[in-house]
Amino acid sequence: MFSLKPTAFAVSITMLAGAPVLAADPSLDLVAPLADYKIYVAENTAQLVADTDAFVEAIKSGDLETAKALYAPTRTSYEKVEPIAELFSDLDVTIDARADDYEHAEADPNFTGFHRIEYALWVEDDTAAAVPFAERLMADVTDLDARINALTFPPDVVVAGAATLMEEVAATKISGEEDRYSGTDLWDFEANFAGAKKIYALLRPLITDDAAFIEKTDGNFDEVDEVLAKYREGEGFKHYEALTDDDRAFLSSRVNTLAEDLSMLPGKLGLS
Amino acid sequence: MNLPRRHLMIGLAGLAGTAATYARAETPLTSDAPKGHVDTAVQRVPFYGPHQAGVTTPRPEAGIMAAFDVVVRDVDGLEDMLRRLTERGATLTAGGPVPERDPNLPPADSGILGDNITPDNLTMTVSLGASLFDKLEGLDRLRPRQLQRMVEFPNDALVPANCHGDLSIQFSANLPDTAMHALRDIVKNMSDALVLRWMQEGNVPPVLPAADGTTPSARNFLGFRDGSANPDSNDADLMRNVVWVQDGAEPAWATGGTYQVVRVIRNFVERWDRARLSEQEAIIGRRKMSGAPLDQPDANEHTVPDYTAGDHTPMDAHIRMANPRGPDADKHLILRRPFNYSNGIASNGQLDQGLLFICYQADMELGFLTVQNRLNGEPLEEYIKPVGGGYFFTLPGVANAGDYLGSALIMAARQS
Ligand code: HEM
Numbered sequence: 139m140f141s142l143k144p145t146a147f148a149v150s151i152t153m154l155a156g157a158p159v160l161a162a163d164p165s166l167d168l169v170a171p172l173a174d175y176k177i178y179v180a181e182n183t184a185q186l187v188a189d190t191d192a193f194v195e196a197i198k199s200g201d202l203e204t205a206k207a208l209y210a211p212t213r214t215s216y217e218k219v220e221p222i223a224e225l226f227s228d229l230d231v232t233i234d235a236r237a238d239d240y241e242h243a244e245a246d247p248n249f250t251g252f253h254r255i256e257y258a259l260w261v262e263d264d265t266a267a268a269v270p271f272a273e274r275l276m277a278d279v280t281d282l283d284a285r286i287n288a289l290t291f292p293p294d295v296v297v298a299g300a301a302t303l304m305e306e307v308a309a310t311k312i313s314g315e316e317d318r319y320s321g322t323d324l325w326d327f328e329a330n331f332a333g334a335k336k337i338y339a340l341l342r343p344l345i346t347d348d349a350a351f352i353e354k355t356d357g358n359f360d361e362v363d364e365v366l367a368k369y370r371e372g373e374g375f376k377h378y379e380a381l382t383d384d385d386r387a388f389l390s391s392r393v394n395t396l397a398e399d400l401s402m403l404p405g406k407l408g409l410s
Numbered sequence: 411m412n413l414p415r416r417h418l419m420i421g422l423a424g425l426a427g428t429a430a431t432y433a434r435a436e437t438p439l440t441s442d443a444p445k446g447h448v449d450t451a452v453q454r455v456p457f458y459g460p461h462q463a464g465v466t467t468p469r470p471e472a473g474i475m476a477a478f479d480v481v482v483r484d485v486d487g488l489e490d491m492l493r494r495l496t497e498r499g500a501t502l503t504a505g506g507p508v509p510e511r512d513p514n515l516p517p518a519d520s521g522i523l524g525d526n527i528t529p530d531n532l533t534m535t536v537s538l539g540a541s542l543f544d545k546l547e548g549l550d551r552l553r554p555r556q557l558q559r560m561v562e563f564p565n566d567a568l569v570p571a572n573c574h575g576d577l578s579i580q581f582s583a584n585l586p587d588t589a590m591h592a593l594r595d596i597v598k599n600m601s602d603a604l605v606l607r608w609m610q611e612g613n614v615p616p617v618l619p620a621a622d623g624t625t626p627s628a629r630n631f632l633g634f635r636d637g638s639a640n641p642d643s644n645d646a647d648l649m650r651n652v653v654w655v656q657d658g659a660e661p662a663w664a665t666g667g668t669y670q671v672v673r674v675i676r677n678f679v680e681r682w683d684r685a686r687l688s689e690q691e692a693i694i695g696r697r698k699m700s701g702a703p704l705d706q707p708d709a710n711e712h713t714v715p716d717y718t719a720g721d722h723t724p725m726d727a728h729i730r731m732a733n734p735r736g737p738d739a740d741k742h743l744i745l746r747r748p749f750n751y752s753n754g755i756a757s758n759g760q761l762d763q764g765l766l767f768i769c770y771q772a773d774m775e776l777g778f779l780t781v782q783n784r785l786n787g788e789p790l791e792e793y794i795k796p797v798g799g800g801y802f803f804t805l806p807g808v809a810n811a812g813d814y815l816g817s818a819l820i821m822a823a824r825q826s
Contacts, residue, residue, distance in 0.1 A: 391604070
């Protein structure tokens with residue numbers, strides 16, 4: 139308790155004051171990346187609101203094909219900032235929960251959000267069934283955007299966020315269980331990955347004493363890019379089922395290794 | 411006096427720590443750990459030698475069979491993976507203190523064995539699947555001659571998610587946590603090269619010594635002793651014939667290795683438990699309690715059955731079909747090293763348990779394949795269902811600290 143490292147101490151001051159404080163300690167260089175990251179998140183939640191608006195519009199007008207086409211791209215801005223979005227656990231549940239999170243699965247009255255809509259569009263094949271959930275989603279993402287703008291970003295959450303995003307992929311995307319009705323998992327995968335890469339890229343200049351770490355992590359990010367590139371189609375990605383067993387195993391190895399290595403980031407940057 | 415004991419203890423602890431410790435040692439509390447055994451915790455199976463441990467070394471209580479996909483790109487990547495796997499195997503089986511790290515980093519070790527890893531008879535046996543030889547350029551010509559993808563037998567209902575793999579690791583240890591610790595270590599440290607494909611945990615129930623001091627074979631989940639007729643793993647000459655690949659039989663690098671067959675075989679235990687004892691014994695070909703052969707029902711499990719003496723043992727009994735004990739019987743011997751497994755319940759509400767069958771042999775065709783082909787159609791099939799597994803080639807041993815698993819294979823792959 140009383141042995142707070144200078145860095146952590148200074149960072150908590152930053153949080154309390156809500157205004158960046160620069161200090162002599164080089165680790166406090168975190169302040170600039172945090173500010174940049176906040177801009178990145180704000181851009182994404184604003185995009186999420188705009189995209190959701192169009193998505194909801196398609197659902198309400200009964201245009202099943204357009205609604206289906208907009209499902210995956212609308213989600214991507216949420217998936218990019220998931221570690222921050224998860225700070226609001228009430229909204230994360232109503233926006234992004236999966237049927238497995240409920241005892242009665244798809245039939246559960248509390249099941250809402252993207253995946254409930256996905257279920258309506260792909261399985262129930264019915265835009266009307268999706269309307270109440272679409273309206274709720276619109277309200278939730280608008281609320282999320284407002285809350286994010288008012289938030290001071292906790293440095294530990296941001297720094298740990300890179301690994302969190304990789305854990306997301308390892309836990310739910312690689313198996314194809316996240317977007318099980320639509321098969322659009324690779325879109326999410328790419329978005330989680332882009333979000334992690336953003337955080338890593340912002341913090342990378344601060345890691346001055348571990349060239350091997352940088353080289354390995356850069357390499358792993360690049361290799362995931364290469365494999366994902368094989369599955370690009372139009373503006374997005376092929377169906378999850380197109381993923382070969384070999385590529386799945388390869389991606390899984392890289393994602394788990396990234397999760398493992400990026401879990402070192404907070405410690406490396408002196409956060410506790 | 412009816413003072414709650416816990417309170418008394420806390421009171422004592424507050425007054426005098428040592429007194430409380432003393433009192434606790436006498437009568438353990440609900441939350442006290444079950445007492446470990448210092449003598450078994452320090453047991454160590456030598457890691458180095460001409461053969462890998464975990465094949466002819468004694469089978470301890472706990473086992474895990476794990477199959478992985480290997481995601482290296484070339485022979486260099488394979489070498490790097492094998493070297494690191496060797497390093498982990500040598501470290502974990504030797505035991506010792508867990509390295510300390512800056513507390514702001516995730517710990518280097520899962521910590522499930524505490525800060526000092528006990529060797530606890532741990533072995534890690536590494537084997538390669540046929541798919542690895544297909545996958546990597548330059549490896550195909552070095553494939554062990556009889557290594558193939560597991561075939562489907564008539565009674566099989568293989569679940570794809572529980573089959574095959576580029577590499578298997580068989581973990582054995584006295585305690586399940588020791589085996590699990592080793593698996594967790596591999597998953598954590600080798601994620602860039604090894605992706606877990608399927609795994610099955612199992613155990614061997616310990617058996618009390620018999621009156622004459624020998625330990626009878628453990629029982630499987632059908633309640634029969636399993637291992638009675640296994641070839642003697644302490645007989646080095648016999649093991650050379652039955653288990654270890656000799657010079658000339660296979661690509662040179664493979665000498666000292668062995669074929670590993672893994673079969674996850676579900677047992678329909680509810681149904682079995684409703685079968686008459688006489689039928690159970692006829693199906694297996696042995697007495698259930700003693701393991702004695704049916705022609706000498708009062709003998710013990712190690713008595714050799716005599717199939718010429720009348721028709722006591724049905725022709726289609728498991729042991730008789732597996733080994734008719736004809737003139738060529740020695741050619742078809744295999745070394746079985748199975749574990750029992752229990753995976754909760756199946757979707758029909760029945761218990762999902764069975765035998766994690768593992769066997770080793772120098773010749774796949776003469777060994778497992780011949781025996782399994784003889785067993786096809788056996789009456790036991792009504793009570794069992796193979797659902798997973800794979801065929802692998804167990805690498806030769808690591809000679810010494812300068813060597814690594816598969817070094818001879820890597821060297822051969824580099825010579826074109
Ligand atoms: C769940 C499946 C199985 C069960 C419950 C089972 C059970 C038994 C039992 C109780 C014995 C007698 C004791 C002994 O000698 O160990 C035995 C013997 C044997 N089993 Fe199995 N077994 C199974 C699968 C297999 C398979 C898959 C093979 C090989 C393909 C096999 C090969 C043998 C052999 C070679 C013997 C020794 C026969 C002899 O030399 O007398 N078993 N098994």
